[in-house]
Amino acid sequence: MQELSLIQTLAVSILPVLFAITMPAGAQAFMADRLGDRTAYMTGRRTFSPFAHIDPIGSIVLPMIGVAMGGFIIGWPKSLQLNPGAMRKPRTALAKVAMVTPLANLVMALLWAGAIAASAYAPDYFRAPLQWMGLIGVKVNVALMIFTLIPLPPLPGGVILQSLLPARAAWQFSKIEPYSFWILLLLMFSGVLGGLLMPLLKLVNLLILSLAL
Numbered sequence: 001m002q003e004l005s006l007i008q009t010l011a012v013s014i015l016p017v018l019f020a021i022t023m024p025a026g027a028q029a030f031m032a033d034r035l036g037d038r039t040a041y042m043t044g045r046r047t048f049s050p051f052a053h054i055d056p057i058g059s060i061v062l063p064m065i066g067v068a069m070g071g072f073i074i075g076w077p078k079s080l081q082l083n084p085g086a087m088r089k090p091r092t093a094l095a096k097v098a099m100v101t102p103l104a105n106l107v108m109a110l111l112w113a114g115a116i117a118a119s120a121y122a123p124d125y126f127r128a129p130l131q132w133m134g135l136i137g138v139k140v141n142v143a144l145m146i147f148t149l150i151p152l153p154p155l156p157g158g159v160i161l162q163s164l165l166p167a168r169a170a171w172q173f174s175k176i177e178p179y180s181f182w183i184l185l186l187l188m189f190s191g192v193l194g195g196l197l198m199p200l201l202k203l204v205n206l207l208i209l210s211l212a213l
Helices: 006-034 056-069 090-121 124-148 156-164 167-174 177-189 192-210
Strands: none
Touching (some): 006 056, 006 090, 006 124, 090 124, 090 156, 090 192, 124 192, 156 167, 177 192
């Protein structure tokens, strides 16, 4: 595929990145509602419209800076209010709500791979942009899927692990949460996180992109 300028890269990245960050929040809202918590519905968040979940800094500014710098994309949606007490079996319910985040990213990665495959039938003027959007969509969603599965609260991976632990161990594990941000920073800047995740990222990207060929 033809190399893109910075402006072109930003232009084709907007939709894939925005959907990758906001759609999991919509999926969480629907799951929470299904499990008995109506908070997302009452606050207008039970929707897959990205506009309901956009955080200007976390969903647009910082991700686009990451795209422009060609590095790791950091982003987040607007905070989603949940009421675990309203859910049936709150501990298990929270794990289910957390699990839909990486699942949503996986589904989107597969859909973007489908877009790459469909680009063969697109008009010439739209083929390359669609291929780039698909490629970026796959890579961003795979990266976010794997990142969110890191077993540190409040990341979904941490919430899922916490739900599987015995009550006392789960309570002890929850004490890590105030330090999770600093633990992640240490792992990132020490190169440990990249060393652990990069082989997995490459493998999952390869598997999903192979579906588009």
